[in-house]
Amino acid sequence: MLKELFTKSKKKKYATIPSERDKQDVPEGIMSKCPNCKKIMYTKELVKNFKVCLHCGHHFTMTAYERIESLFEPESFTEMDAGLLSANPLDFPDYMEKIEKDREHSGLNEAVVTGVGKIGDSQVAVAVMDSRFRMGSMGSVVGEKITRAIEKARELRIPFLIFTASGGARMQEGVLSLMQMAKTSAALKMFSDEGGLIISIMTHPTTGGVSASFASLGDINLAEPGALIGFAGRRIIEQTIREELPEDFQTAEFLLKHGQLDAVISRLEMKDKLNNILEIHVPGGEWV
Missing domain, CATH: 3.90.226.10 (2-enoyl-CoA Hydratase; Chain A, domain 1)
Known part of the structure; x- marks a missing residue:
């Protein structure tokens, strides 16, 4: 029991690929990723900001x-x-x-x-x-x-x-x-x-x-x-x-x-x- 408590769990070598069901939980287009700073933001907030990245000021296509x-x-x-x-x-x-x-x-x-x-x-x-x-x-x-x-x-x-x-x-x-x-x-x-x-x-x-x-x-x-x-x-x-x-x-x-x-x-x-x-x-x- 003590051995199990102090033994570090092995990390998975590869990331788990989300199932189709998991993907459907996030509606398509709800988030946008900036191609410049790679930050992710709500698409609705991006549109309100005239499609200018809220983090770095990158201008998305309008x-x-x-x-x-x-x-x-x-x-x-x-x-x-x-x-x-x-x-x-x-x-x-x-x-x-x-x-x-x-x-x-x-x-x-x-x-x-x-x-x-x-x-x-x-x-x-x-x-x-x-x-x-x-x-x-x-x-x-x-x-x-x-x-x-x-x-x-x-x-x-x-x-x-x-x-x-x-x-x-x-x-x-x-x-x-x-x-x-x-x-x-x-x-x-x-x-x-x-x-x-x-x-x-x-x-x-x-x-x-x-x-x-x-x-x-x-x-x-x-x-x-x-x-x-x-x-x-x-x-x-x-x-x-x-x-x-x-x-x-x-x-x-x-x-x-x-x-x-x-x-x-x-x-x-x-x-x-x-x-x-x-x-x-x-x-x-x-x-x-």
Whole structure:
């Protein structure tokens, strides 16, 4: 008996794998793990904090409608061109099947949501990209919707905001996708020439043809902390120039340090900062 009392129990070499019944006790999606600090938190608390980690400030991916809800005054946002749908002009194999899967998965018809709404007292036209749909890639419909949103801002004489999140041009649409770089840039130039205010907010990731066109053409260029921003991939650049790049290369903080951004702003402060910018530059919500 004494021997059993003082004998240390042997530790199991391997962890016990939870049974299916144990797994069902915790509903799926109730907890979220931060990919940066690895801390676990309630998903509900994370969403209340605009999907910013409560421990380290890491910015989780936000959907287009979540971002709109976090910025615009209640019931002030009116969506535009929600029914525009992609075609398959090059007869790319399985393209339409992939588009349909993304529609079901994201609840969107395309990789950008556009419309008009109010931030504070200022009315603005906005385009919000969503990386869940074809990785936010820029196809013909994305370029058309953004161009129409710019033209609406020009018509109403109100500022234009764009939140970018994209892997670049959509390869399944070939040159038609690349043409959207020129089309959106030309629309922004006409808007700017008439005195329009353009604010670009780059989120993770903003790459390829999107970063090389409308994402970088704001009068004020902002970004969220830690966002990947660049044209070509890190490995491609290193192989081309035969040099090792800095650890923080192509991050929002690196671009700010080298003069390519005006500010890096936390999502928790984004609405207040945008409201301040709009009040300073366009008192009353539109320019004379």
